[in-house]
Each structure stands twice: as C-alpha cells, then as structure tokens.
Amino acid sequence: MxxxxxxxxxxxxxxxxxxxxxxxxxxxxxxxxxxxxxxxxxxxxxxxxxxxxxxxxxxxxxxxxxxxxxxxxxxxxxxxxxxxxxxxxxxxxxxxxxxxxxxxxxxxxxxxxxxxxxxxxxxxxxxxxxxxxxxxxxxxxxxxxxxxxxxxxxxxxxxxxxxxxxxxxxxxxxxxxxxxxxxxxxxxxxxxxxxxxxxxxxxxxxxxxxxxxxxxxxxxxxxxDYLTPRDVVKAVAKHGVTTIAAVPPLWLQLAELDWPEDAAASLKRMTNSGGALTLSLVRALRTKFPAADLYPMYGLTEAFRSTFLDPALVDEHPTSMGKAIPFAEVLVVNDLGAEAAAEEEGELVHTGPLVAQGYWQDAERTAERFKPAPAFSKLGGMAVWSGDRVKRDAAGLLHFVGRRDAMIKTSGNRVSPQEVEEAAVATGLVAEAVALGLPDPQLGQAIHLVARAMPDAVKDELIPALTRALPNFMVPRHVHWRDAMPVSPNGKLDRVALAAELAEGNVR
Incomplete structure (x- = not known):
C-alpha cells in the first residue's frame, strides 16, 4: 500500500x-x-x-x-x-x-x-x-x-x-x-x-x-446477524473470513470458544472498538489467534475514529489506544488549555476532516461539543472535544483514563443515564431514579439503577416493564431500592454519593 x-x-x-x-x-x-x-x-x-x-x-x-x-x-x-x-x-x-x-x-x-x-x-x-x-x-x-x-x-x-x-x-x-x-x-x-x-x-x-x-x-x-457467538465462528469457517470488527464483550465470548483450526487460521485481522480491551483479553486473543493482527482502536461518532494501535505494539503496550489514524489530529489538552506534557492527564480533542458537522437541529449541544481547535493544533479548524480523559506516554502512545461525563458504556453501546431514568419513572412504579455504570468484566460497564418506589408499587414488575420499553442493552442489570434518595447541596439527586456506595458494595 x-x-x-x-x-x-x-x-x-x-x-x-x-x-x-x-x-x-x-x-x-x-x-x-x-x-x-x-x-x-x-x-x-x-x-x-x-x-x-x-x-x-x-x-x-x-x-x-x-x-x-x-x-x-x-x-x-x-x-x-x-x-x-x-x-x-x-x-x-x-x-x-x-x-x-x-x-x-x-x-x-x-x-x-x-x-x-x-x-x-x-x-x-x-x-x-x-x-x-x-x-x-x-x-x-x-x-x-x-x-x-x-x-x-x-x-x-x-x-x-x-x-x-x-x-x-x-x-x-x-x-x-x-x-x-x-x-x-x-x-x-x-x-x-x-x-x-x-x-x-x-x-x-x-x-x-x-x-x-x-x-x-x-x-x-x-x-x-448472529444469535450466539458460535454463529460467528460458523460464518468465519463457511466464508473464509479474514477480518472481524467487534466490541470487547463479543471478543471475550469468542476467545472462550473452541475454534476449528481452519477457521482460526483464516483470520488475518481482529479490530476492536466500543470499549477498551483488558490485559487478560488481549493475551487470550493473541493466544487463540497468533497469526492474526489485533487492532485496538478508539473512536467517537462525532469524529468516527480517532486512534489505533499498531499490531506490532500490542504485546508490549496491550492497554494503549495507540496514535491518530490517517486524516486525524488527536490532541491532549490539559486543564489550563495547553498541550499536555507526557504522562499528564488531559482531554482528548480530535480535529481534521473526519470531524462531523455537528448535531442535527441542535445548536446548543453542538456548541458544547464542537469548538475551535486549540491554538497549538496543526490542522486547526473545528474540533470535537470528547470529554474523555487520556494521557500520552513518552513514546507518543495514548492511554485512556476515564470519562468526564456520566455516559455509560455497556456492551459497546453508549447509554444515556437520563434516558434509563426517564423510562423507569414512566413505568409508574418509580418516583425517583439514578442510573449508573459499574465496571463489569463482560459488559465493560453494567447498568445499576438506584430507585425509590411509588406507593404500593410492585417492585418485581419494574424490569419486565423496562424490557418492554427499552432495548436489551439499556435494561439495568441490577436495581437497588431505597426508601429515600440522597440529595447533594444543590438539591439534586447525589449521583456522586450513590456511585461511591455502589463501588463499595454498600447499596442494598
């Protein structure tokens, strides 16, 4: 090429x-x-x-x-x-x-x-x-x-x-x-x-x-359109597939299956997006498919794709997001608005011709996310300010730190907490609700719903009602009922306190 x-x-x-x-x-x-x-x-x-x-x-x-x-x-x-x-x-x-x-x-x-x-x-x-x-x-x-x-x-x-x-x-x-x-x-x-x-x-x-x-x-x-991971294995074997793009939960399932030797050997490349690969999953994939190149990647819909890790570096840097893809300039901007130094945490900002045109008929949210590139950008123009926190190491490789907003990333899907909460209240069973994402080895994050029930509500009816109203990946895996919800000093439901309790396993 x-x-x-x-x-x-x-x-x-x-x-x-x-x-x-x-x-x-x-x-x-x-x-x-x-x-x-x-x-x-x-x-x-x-x-x-x-x-x-x-x-x-x-x-x-x-x-x-x-x-x-x-x-x-x-x-x-x-x-x-x-x-x-x-x-x-x-x-x-x-x-x-x-x-x-x-x-x-x-x-x-x-x-x-x-x-x-x-x-x-x-x-x-x-x-x-x-x-x-x-x-x-x-x-x-x-x-x-x-x-x-x-x-x-x-x-x-x-x-x-x-x-x-x-x-x-x-x-x-x-x-x-x-x-x-x-x-x-x-x-x-x-x-x-x-x-x-x-x-x-x-x-x-x-x-x-x-x-x-x-x-x-x-x-x-x-x-x-697969029903089980084994359907993927069968398709690879039947069609001599050379390339699969998947998200971490599917890769985890595929790595656990027994593969026909010919099917495993036909794969030349595996590409991952929609969530970070864990060290154990990287090692499992490299063991299962030693002849295939593994491409960890990071992207956001607002700019399609931002980074990829060269397969030659995967074994040495298994948790890195890599470097910018062709046509992209990926910057790390520190909290003072300057270019972050090596190992300094900052916001990932993407500029270049892959940046989208904004949000359809939503000037307010477009202005929040799409802003001029920082002065030290080489390409300049409009940039997507991702809200994701990253670091760049001394070798120039990027590493994910965490999200700044409340977005839940589960099974490769981005889920709005507010949308889950609104659906819960709309059932008539819930008076107040907070949806949060907690780390999960298979899903990336699992959705937990902390809720206060309406008087006389039959709590067991909540999950069936949400299953009817929401796609499966948005249905909470766990519901924690509370007689009263914690409130922050500004009068809002205290998400930070609930997240801390969930992380410590203290929410009943």
Whole structure:
C-alpha cells in the first residue's frame, strides 16, 4: 500500500464503482453480489427512492437487520440526493419514534415485525416493508447514474446517546464518510482478497464503515446477524473470513470458544472498538489467534475514529489506544488549555476532516461539543472535544483514563443515564431514579439503577416493564431500592454519593 492514503474525496456512492466488475462485493444469505451487481442494485434502489422522495436532502430512514437493502441504502440514498438515517434494529418504539420525529424523516423502510410495534402517529412519514420496496424497484426498472455530490454535503445522520436526554443526530458529510473509509482501509491494509464479517450494527459509525472501507479496498462484505457467538465462528469457517470488527464483550465470548483450526487460521485481522480491551483479553486473543493482527482502536461518532494501535505494539503496550489514524489530529489538552506534557492527564480533542458537522437541529449541544481547535493544533479548524480523559506516554502512545461525563458504556453501546431514568419513572412504579455504570468484566460497564418506589408499587414488575420499553442493552442489570434518595447541596439527586456506595458494595 502507499505510504499515505489518497485524500481525494468522491461522493459516497462511488464506493460501488471501485471493485473489479465480477469480484464478490456482498455475500448475502441466498446469493452473492459482484461489484458490478452492487452498483446496479444501488442505482435501481436510488431511482426508486428519488421517485418516492423528490426533495433533495430529505431524510430517509431504515430500521432493519443486515439485509441487502440495509447494506445498500447508505449508497443509494446519496445517489438519490437524500440523507440516510439508519436506526439500530435493537431500538424499540419510543426511541424509534423520537428519531423519526427529530430527523423529520420523509420515509421509513422496515420489516413487518418492527412496524407492528409502532402505533398510529408514531411515524409521520411514508412507511414501507422491505419486500414491497424491492417489488416496486423491479417493477419500475431503470437506474440512476453516479452522483456528483459536493464533499461537504450531508450524507447521513447517525443517532447516538448523550450523557443527558434522548439520542442526538450526528451529521456526517460525504467527506467524513469517504475519508473514514479510506483511512481504515489504509491502516488495516485491506485488500481485494479480504472477506470482512460485518457483525456490528450498521447504525453504528464503525458498523457502516465495515461496508465502506471494504468496498473502498474492493473487498467483500459478509453481513451477519448472529444469535450466539458460535454463529460467528460458523460464518468465519463457511466464508473464509479474514477480518472481524467487534466490541470487547463479543471478543471475550469468542476467545472462550473452541475454534476449528481452519477457521482460526483464516483470520488475518481482529479490530476492536466500543470499549477498551483488558490485559487478560488481549493475551487470550493473541493466544487463540497468533497469526492474526489485533487492532485496538478508539473512536467517537462525532469524529468516527480517532486512534489505533499498531499490531506490532500490542504485546508490549496491550492497554494503549495507540496514535491518530490517517486524516486525524488527536490532541491532549490539559486543564489550563495547553498541550499536555507526557504522562499528564488531559482531554482528548480530535480535529481534521473526519470531524462531523455537528448535531442535527441542535445548536446548543453542538456548541458544547464542537469548538475551535486549540491554538497549538496543526490542522486547526473545528474540533470535537470528547470529554474523555487520556494521557500520552513518552513514546507518543495514548492511554485512556476515564470519562468526564456520566455516559455509560455497556456492551459497546453508549447509554444515556437520563434516558434509563426517564423510562423507569414512566413505568409508574418509580418516583425517583439514578442510573449508573459499574465496571463489569463482560459488559465493560453494567447498568445499576438506584430507585425509590411509588406507593404500593410492585417492585418485581419494574424490569419486565423496562424490557418492554427499552432495548436489551439499556435494561439495568441490577436495581437497588431505597426508601429515600440522597440529595447533594444543590438539591439534586447525589449521583456522586450513590456511585461511591455502589463501588463499595454498600447499596442494598
């Protein structure tokens, strides 16, 4: 590969044009699409989208597992001059209704089971089941040519949880997504011979990048909605998978399984994001897959990806986040606003062309997170101030210290404590609640809910009620009931005191 990646930006849908015409691009359950067929299907779907939604820049949402349409929609929407809003298939009615309303989606494509969970008025837009879409695409016929979208034009809105309130939409441009694909394909050294197993949700930034970076490198994607970790092992063996991107809880499960020798040997690279790898897990993966390169990484949706650790350094620095990826400048800013010295703790600040355009229709929260880069930045411009505390060692490698805000990171998902608390109160069983994340060897953090019950509430009904209202990863693993909640001097529920009690095991 070249010493530095090509910074030239093309519209995102041009990814469908890069591979050899007859080479495999997308391995579906019932068939395989070549790169030529991928482009044709993207073009046909784009034409149908444009016939349904004529307004340029309108938002179109998908709420799907990893079907053909879910994989093609990011490129087809761009080719039709629209903005894609992928919705995590694990989300439930309340979260989906919020995303549809907040984004102003003009169209939603989902499957029947998910649509049946919505109530009248939840989706103020056109709604289609996926089979009907494909039937109309075939009936309509024809294709749209590749787009000529400007690099700064909006391509997608990805919804991510914040430490307070409901999910907010991160606005990503053609340049953000294209250069993210180029960067990852470059440092992972993906080739046309690679088969990438797409296990991460396509509504995640790195979930989408599994598609984009592989197609940029003319490789092949194998989408997988798995029920158990053993399904992943079977898929690797069946398809000769060379690359897996996963989060720590899944890596832990995969490391514990017995792998067929051929399947383990086919893996060339393992990439991790969504939480730090522990020393014991790094050693387990290196033992289980000695021939595969392990890439620990750090990222945030607001800038996609910030750092990766060179696999050659993993054994010596197993807990490091590494250094900046191509096209990123990653700074450590101390509490005085200056560049932190070696081993001095500071806030991770990311600047460069991967920085998103802010939050959709939310100027206040955009101003809190997106600010001018510090004066000592080389790239300058707008930066994402992550809120994460890190240190840079004498060798220039970054190390995670902790989060400044209350965000809970569980199973690779970012969870807003406020959203869990609001759901608990909404059940009618809880008067007050505080959600906190505690370290967990499998989840990264487990959600603990400290709550005061409503009079005559049946406490055992809380978890079933939350399971109906929230995706599984947001449901608390532990509930601690209190007759009274501690209050801080400013009159608010004392999260700090509760977190300390939880950590010491003193909350009943």
């Amino acid at each position: 070249p010493e530095s990646p090509d910074p030239t930006v093309f519209p995102l849908d041009h990814l469908a044009l890069r591979g050899a015409r007859s080479a495999p691009a997308l391995v579906l359950r019932d068939r395989t699409l070549s790169h030529e067929e991928l482009n044709a299907r993207v073009s046909a779907l784009a034409k149908w989208l444009k016939s349904q939604v004529g307004e340029a820049g309108a938002r179109v949402a998908t709420w799907l597992p990893k079907t053909e349409l879910a994989c093609l929609m990011p490129l087809a929407a761009v080719r039709a001059g629209l903005v894609h809003v992928p919705i995590n298939p694990l989300l439930k009615r309340a979260q989906v209704t919020h995303i549809l309303g907040d984004s102003g989606a003009a169209l939603l494509i989902a499957n029947k089971a998910r649509l049946d969970t919505l109530e009248p008025g939840d989706a103020a837009c056109a709604v289609f089941e996926e089979p009907k879409v494909w039937a109309e695409v075939e009936e309509q016929g024809g294709e749209l040519p590749p787009s000529s979208a400007a690099p700064e034009s909006l391509a997608a809105i990805l919804y991510t949880s914040g430490s307070t309130g409901r999910p907010k939409g991160v606005m990503l441009s053609q340049a953000n997504l294209w250069l993210g694909a180029v960067s990852v394909a470059h440092y992972l050294k993906i080739t046309p011979d690679d088969r990438v197993l797409a296990v991460l949700p396509l509504a995640f930034d790195y979930g989408q990048n599994q598609l984009f970076s592989t197609w940029y490198a003319s490789g092949s994607v194998v989408p997988l």
